[in-house]
Amino acid sequence: MSSPRATKEWIKAVADYLNLSISALAQNSGLAPSTVTRFMNDGTGKLTVQDKTLDAIAIYSGVPKNVLPGTRTLPGMGESEAVPYDPRREAELPAWVMMAVDAIRGNRNGVEPWVVKGWALDLLGIVPGDILVIDQNRRPKNGDIVIARISDLVTGSAETVMRHYQAPFLVTHSAKLGPTRPEQVDEDRVVIMGVRAGLIRPYN
Template sequence: MLQSAVVSTAFMVRPLQDQLTLRETIRAWLNGLIAKHGTSARRVATQSSIAPSTIYRALEEDGDFVMSTTILAKISSAFGEPMPTGMGGAAQSPGRGFADTDLVAFVGPAPDMPARPEDNHYRARVMSDVLNLEHIRPGDVLDFDMKLEPRAGDIVVAQHYNLPRAGAETVLRVYQPPYLLTRSSNPAVDQRPMLVDNERVKIMGTFVRLVRDRSST
């Protein structure tokens, strides 16, 4: 069940004002991180296992590049810094930006995991019980591999885009090609399947390991 996978993620086209706000927020966050840690754009890229050009493009004042939440999460985890305000689970205005409802990016070391994510890995804390029948509980820290192909029955993290409203949410689901499914005993959980079409729904990575606080067992 633990074969993994992925699909690179990027922000969808947004209204110009939204793009400017996101770019400015991310640029300010990156500049603050660089100053706080006494480092450079290239070293941020190296420590986060991403291409230096990704950092340079995000720092361009007149550029049009907007970092994905996946890249931001890798930088956040590598430096132990919270993600930019309004991203990675922070409160957001309805219909705007990314709302991390099932998962939020995990910052900091977790027991039984390397001090920082391995290359092409993404860590997140579970925030809902959409997969409680798969023994995945709120509070669990999951590690996803973003390079290996998912197979039927794998647990995956995906982006569900709401194109008309220029928003999206990070979802945790079981992959049963070509759909993503919930597996929950909670009647309040939306049980509708999501079709993986790589436009409205894109798989980001596949679950490979879990860490659970002993107090929650």
């Protein structure tokens, strides 16, 4: 974010978009509510918020940093390849799927189901409609399947992608899409947001 004011505007817009309070947004994102509310209520402009806090909100909400809700598809960037499961926007999942998600999650925060939308990893057996259970607190290791944010630093647009992590690069494995350019993780333009903790196929 370019300034504390812009960051606050983004957080408030995301909370409004999800019809949540700031505290509820923080909690649902796996954060301590005070981490976000203290920043939001600061009138001095001196407090800042860490990138990992914004990444947690982005991965929960499906709204990339720097992009206000409703303006996700921007010039030069495609639709997201996976989105956080939201029963208000997606078909309701069978009860057994949510039970499986809860079993993978256990008592950990920041472990949430994502709906696969793209074909970037079909050669690895991950296809649209699958549910990726993403752990945003797990440190990525070589060979992991990850959710990442790729940003255009000129326009400020961003997209969420699924990739195979072959350190330090993110790569696709797709028969449908063919070869694509590897992206190097640099914690600036390309940021890993979470690691696959499980894969569930709700429908055959």
